[in-house]
Amino acid sequence: MQRRRYLALSALVLAGCSSSGESDDAPTDTTAPTDTTTDPTTETATTENTATTAAEPAAFEIVSIDAPSSVETGEEFTFAVTARNTGGQDGTLETAVDVVDADTGDTLESGELSLDAPAGETATWNSDTGSHDEPVALLIRLPEYDAETELSVTAAINESARQDLDEAAGLLEDAVEEYISSYRPMGRMDEVDASVGVNVDAIRSPLLDARDLLRSVDDADGLSDGQQDRLAASWGTHWFVWWLASGHNALNSARGNCVKIWNATLDEDHGTAGARTSTLNDNAAAVDENLSNIADDSDPEDMSAIDRLSSEDYNAKLDQIENEIGQCDTLGDLLDEFGGALKTFSTAVSDYGEDYQSASAGFYDAATSFDSLAGEFGDADWSDPFSDIAEEAVCVANAMAAGSEHLDDAAQAGADGNESRQESAEQNARGEFDSCDIVVHRIDSAGSFDS
Secondary structure, X not given: OOOOOOOOHHHOOOOOOOOOOOOOOOOOOOOOOOOOOOOHHHHHHHHHHHHHOOOOXXXXXXXXXXXXXXEEOOOOEOOEEEEEEOOOOOEEEEEXXXXXXXXXXXXXXXXXXXXXXXXXXXXXXXXXXXXXXOOEXXXXXXXXXXXXXXXXXXXXXXXXHHHHHHHHHHHHHHHHHHHHOOOOOOOOHHHOOOOOOOOHHXXXXXXXXXXXXXXHHHOOOOOOHHHHHHHHHHHHHHHHHHHHHHHHHHHHHHHHHHHHHHHHHHOOOHHHHHHHHHHHHHHHHHHHHHHHHHHHHOOHHHHHHOOXXXXXXXXXXXXXXXXXXHHHHHHHHHHHHHHHHHHHHHHHHHHOOOXXXXXXXXXXXXXXXXXXXXXXXXXXXXXXXXXXXXXXXXXXXXHHHHHHHHHHHHHXXXXXXXXXXXXXXXXXXXXXXXXXXXXXXXXXXXXXXXX
């Protein structure tokens, strides 16, 4: 039960009263009589009625219970009860006064008020000064008259903490805008994808300033429930943006390594491609770690701390990063397979002319691998940061698959000593390679069959 430092109601006294309005007595008739002759019978009846008629006793109705609609914890207040004596005699209103918890229905205090009022007039009773230490919705109730009013006690605001939280919110907004502006000012969170680099230090600079303010609020006394909720949400937003900056940086590096792996693969620099693949794995691990930190230190509802973000932004951003790092992992695996297929092709080229049987087997395996890769690259729903690589990979894989099939035929013709068929197959292979400019300009082993 909520307790309060308030109004010892059992000792309430009338602090003051006022009366207003007019008497309810009938006005005196001043009209002159038209007949002064008295009927003896009428005179006797009138005398008897006058002797037996008395004024109505005092009766009361509650006009109002006046109290502030809201006060802060610890703030002093009073309330007043105004009643009208509707009877024909002066009297005293004596009735119970209850203070009730509006949420639970529990009676916190009970007492009585005493109020004198002349017949036909109103009077007001004023409470002693009181206060309440805890937030609560109170009902001031006169149960015998079914009258009540509500008084809400809200937590007092720590003004210094409010100012610190306001300033921290502005700094959090600055950090978010710095992140978004990596793509374009006043843009959207989802526009900052894996292809966009971010300045981690620039994003974190306002976050460090916000952190000092939030720590100050952490140490403050007398925070309201609302301020405590706002503080928790502000910390959540702070950590979301903090880990987002480093997580996005790792994601951008992962995407950059995918590009480098692709270029090294096209150049048939398998050593560099392998080293970049190892670095890509490190990038992916860093992204996962930062996503885990975000999940540990924040939640979608925390974004209410600032106007720039919403819970939808939070969820969409995490989904975007998880999707893009997942695609980066997939791309890395496919590029590794692509490099293996090029190695097989290059070995078959080396065998060609010396060991046609081995060359034929190598071109067959290469054609099979490239055909499978073309399907995997082409069927996936790639996001924008990886779509260019995927499109190029489809072009190269299709050309290499078709060209390798013709070279398999050329190797078999060479093994059979059928030069005409061999030359025709080589020409067909060159035509397939020429269908993709990337193959022509980047893959040296395929250029071995240029005319």
